Amino acid sequence: MVHGTTYAFSVVSTVTSQVNLSLHLQSYTYTGLQLTTRKSHRTLFDLGMDSPAEHSYKVSVPPKKSLTEEFSEAAKEMFLADDPLRQYKDQSGSKKIWLALQYVFPILDWGRHYTVEKFKGDLIAGLTIASLSIPQDIGYSKLANLPPEIGLYSSFVPPLIYPLMGGSRDIAMGPVAVVSLLLGTLLQNEIDPKTNPLEYRRLAFTATFFAGVTQAALGFFRLGFIIEFLSHAAIIGFMAGAAITIALQQLKGFLGIKNFTTNTDIVSVMESIWRSAHHGWNWQTILISASFLSFLLVTKYIGKKNKKLFWISAIAPLISVIVSTLLVYMTRSDKHGVAVVKYIKKGINPPSASLIYFNGPFALKGLKIGVVAGLIGLTEAIAIGRTFAGMKEYQLDGNREMLALGTMNVVGSLTSCYITTGGFGRSAVNSMAGCKTAASNMILSIVVLLTLEFITPLFKYTPRAILSSIVIAAVIGLIDYKSAYSIWKVDKMDFLACLGAFFGVVFASVEYGLLIAVGISLVKIILQATRPKIALLGNLPRTTIYANFEQYPEVTAVPGVVIVRVDSAIYFSNSNYVKNSCNTDLINSATVVVDIDTSGIHALEELFRVLEKRQIQLILVNPGTTVIQKLHLAKFTDLIGEEKIFLTVRDAVKKFAPKEVDSV
Template sequence: MSGARVTAELGANDMDITNSSRHHSENLPYVHKVGVPPKQNLVKEFTTTLKETFFSDEPFKPFKDQTKSKKVVLALQALFPILNWGRDYNLSKFKGDLIAGLTIASLCIPQDIGYAKLANLDAQFGLYSSFVPPLIYAFMGSSRDIAIGPVAVVSLLLGTLLQDEIDPVHNKLEYQRLAFTATFFAGITQATLGVFRLGFLIDFLSHAAIVGFMAGAAITIALQQLKGLLGIRKFTKKTDIVSVMHSVFGSIHHGWNWQTIVIGVSFLVFLLLAKYIIRFLAFSFDLDLLLPPQGKRNKKYFWVPAIAPLISVIISTFFVYITHAERHNVQIVRKIQQGINPSSLDKIYFSGEYLAKGFRIGVVAGMIALTEAVAIGRTFAAMKDYQVDGNKEMVALGTMNVVGSMTSCYVATGSFSRSAVNFMAGCNTAVSNIVMSIVVLLTLLVITPLFKYTPNAILASIIISAVLGLIDIDAVILIWKIDKFDFIACMGAFFGVVFVSVEIGLLVAVSISFAKILLQVTRPRTAILGNIPRTTVYRNTLQYPEAMKVPGVLIVRVDSAIYFSNSNYIKERILRWLADEEELLKEHKEPQIQYLIVEMSPVTDIDTSGIHALEELYRSLQKRDIQLVLANPGQVVIDKLHASHFANLIGEDKIFLTVADAVLTCAPKVEQA
């Protein structure tokens, strides 16, 4: 585009920018100086930054100007939210919590037995973990909807990491001790993050990586259940898809049990029908529900998929009992230890070679459990329009796992499937967790002998139907549409879990998440700006093709803070923009660049390396007879530019409030030259 056309179209109200520039060059009524903030006290600046980083929610504000007794009450309410919302609790709310608690209990009992096997623990440990931890959380948690207990992903992760250290079959007691040790340190990790308000650390695992990791874990868990679904006795301990498929098809002639397959596949089909088809039928044929939204239509039938697992267990157990299918090599649960949680405090490794191993496994399992619980809590809180305190959640989750490790529980967290059922069942508060715990307690005291003849195939089918919900194809498609690098992170985590192992998939997810952060920090975006015709607005010329460049002036925007990690790149990128533009102008025989304007609105901060890079940029431009001009540096940036005397180096008359002001000053000088 020629310089004449640009000049003709620049400026407001179709006024020729040349005339406007001449007018403003004589007296510049619209060119304002950039304000220089007063020098801040170092201690005050540090404390302000510290407060914003760790105490942005102002947790101590309610304690201000309160009496000592009131402060004690507020402290107890902060530690135990039940003391706050419990004052307004009534019978109406209890009815909803009672129904929700009974419903999630019917779902959690068969799931807990299966998840315990995922962790290579006896079935009762899964039930233990749905008794004590939910009680602790009900008093300390801030979420009204989250349902606490063992979950598939953490159970698989824990089982995989633990069996790498101790054989769960030949060294059963030592394996259990290491599981309690890992649970203890998982709780310590979670509580520590909450106490020191370090919850932002879990945000380093991106949403895309979590989606891929969960999907990969779901596939891995489902493949692991082929052992129980097909009745295979000798099965690989590895979790990758190649090893599992080799183990499955390698035993096709001598390891599969057709009776087990019939039981497992039949009830798997029933569970899937209950989960998907019945909801569809409810949507299609219930004439009373044609007008409300789909979510409300399906909500009426929430109990169908919720109680389907328990119905499957009851029917299959009765069938095996009357037919004595165990005599035909149908594997059954056999004995589940009756009674409430025994103490396990003396079984935790506080010294010895397994202490470090338990700590390492606990930290990993605790972080994954925490990420899942916080994500679930925030999701349902957004649906009901209330706030979940992330730090209180961490303290609550950590406390319940520490206490759980001392009462024969393994790592518990928020379960998405149970929380969804809890939500749809109409829960009002965390009392639904208390109801669930009481039902599990009664199960441990009375009902556990009845599970003796429960076939393992049923547990496998329940787990498979549960984990399929972790595969979110819509989220993957959306990630692909929005951000291709996020999609790479998602797929990296997925394939890492499926083809190698759960821990490698987790490592890949974390590594790619960090790689994305480093890439964005070290290679920030920059853009060439042009003027939107008949306005004083300057925008990216790639985004707005109608935006026109100003003759003799190159306007570059830096879309990042300038730190040691990217300062050299930004300097070189600006010089490359300049070289490309000069070459283009030379080809079209247009005026060469005389002013380089750097739009600094997005530059939130700058360090000494960044200022040093600007100094080098200034000297490089001086050698080319090009003036460096800055537009709209923020408070922090302008303060540092003055403190380093860089403002004096380029001249305070080269720092403007807006790009338009800078152009109005520079364009007339270009024209005069």
């Protein structure tokens, strides 16, 4: 608390500048010493970094831009700021076309350098992820309330498309648990999959089509920043909640329950389990489930402890399917209440373009479901792709990935597939198995093709219990408690988003959990935008640097001067808050200001008039290019006087407190 009349403020600058407002108002120190009031006094407004230069320079105003130039620059900043094709602008026409094609289809680049050694690595990796993916695909299709063959279809066509356009060497494509659960939950709210299976599949293909269109559009228009609104903390909570929900849903197959709730919240599931406890459980099913789940968890533990033995956990699901199928066939457990898969349609993907709803009420419903599920799938794939790209030190273009994923899902929707994306489990196995390029996805696709053509009849006696065990073992890895604890330590608001998403999924539904996650993330952004912090600055002894008291306790106050930095843009959303903060005897803190709008300028004008009545002068320091241009066009510089605009805090302090500068 500052005793007397004290004002602190900070405005706008470029990214390389800071914003400081110094009020030539009082003599003070900040930490540990009493603040005392002096009369005399001027206001200093610093908008930039201090410079040790001894010479004073005048802040210049850049030339005014035309309306066309402003809109053109804004469009380039939004759509082309990270355009990789800009590097080809000096190439010849034919060369430019070839390089552009290589950008859209990376296979044209890495395919020219493909070797036998790379093929060996991709072959081993493809066979390994196939052994993991095939059992998972059948289980995940059940999560989406779709026939098991559609899960296999979705690991045949999409993995053929992605290597043509995708840039990740490690990501493995196919159905994933979270998207399957989300899609199944949203679809069954519209159509009952049991009474209307054909219409349900049509809506699933429609949602997949619009999910692909959404993903491709985001990549084409370079709008990938939209998925960043779902924060990392929210994703951690959402994934953990979804993992628990998925595991609870698998209790139907795990315990052999015939009549099970269609709701996904934990209360409904536990009630359903309790009601069936006396007569609905099957002990043979429980024995199969528990035995193979233990086997899967043990192999997963071995794979984590010894990275060289990752293949044990990778082939464990396929081994479980084979062994459990043989056991059921030999003991005929299916005649004693053990539910089996019975029938998986043989043959490759049939065309499904005619099944998609392109008009009518179901088209709109498919669009809504597709957008939501597509964004979740996109978020998961981009996060996984960036993780492995960082580990192996290669670049991954997020917008190109979105275009590849979108194209993959559009083609998938036309060939009886549902939404596919990159799964972390299979991608991790793919990477550890030694994949060299995205061609490992093609090997996976070929194995799935052979499975569809020749092996599906052998799944007739596969117990559904083993599929439940495989899914439960797979989703346990989605619960990242270490990251949640780290979020708690670092940022409590982020942890609230994590917790909100988790409880929303577990106690309500997947879509409500998602809405809560996005909602809390947006609230955090709004609070940061409307409540900027303002930092009190002082001089570092024997330097010309002015730093934050909270960060550097050794800084000292300049007698008669109060220096404050607002580290945030001043827009309509926070202009009144900043202005009011400067009309109190409190000193606040904030983030770097990079821009100002008309509301911010109006707030500065009001602040200037209030301070003028109190005989306090407002002085600007180092406004950035955008800021000084707007202040000049608004004639605010004329209002305060150009002689009160300085390049550095040192220059301003030298003007109003020369003894302090001379003593440095």
